[in-house]
Amino acid sequence: MTLRLKMMTQNNESSQTLGERLKDEREYRGFSTQEIADYLALSQTAVEEIESGQREIGSDSLERLADLYELSVDKLCDDQTSDEADEAFEVLERSNEDLSESDRDEIQRFLKYLNSRQSGGGSHD
8 A cells, every 4th residue: 555645735735835846846957747757657647737736646756756856855845945045145146257157057047946946936026
């Protein structure tokens, strides 16, 4: 019997929060939904439904994704942001001139990812 996890709680809004984080992690690392589906032995539709909060994710699948993304399951499930991102941004801002253009592009991509996590994926200032 496979233990199933509700993405966070019975609350659909919370479910979408984990799904959005899973999608953000996948996109940041450059994986397609098909690649994740193949890795988890699921259909591409199942992965899309998990990311949209329409489907539960099994604990085994969540653990495998955490391993693939080199994160703990707790980190994947935690929607709190850290002051570490602000500190890192300040350091990068100070050293920006020493970075190559490709490094600056990677940093912009990472900052976009962080902003999407902080804003819940859809809010704009």
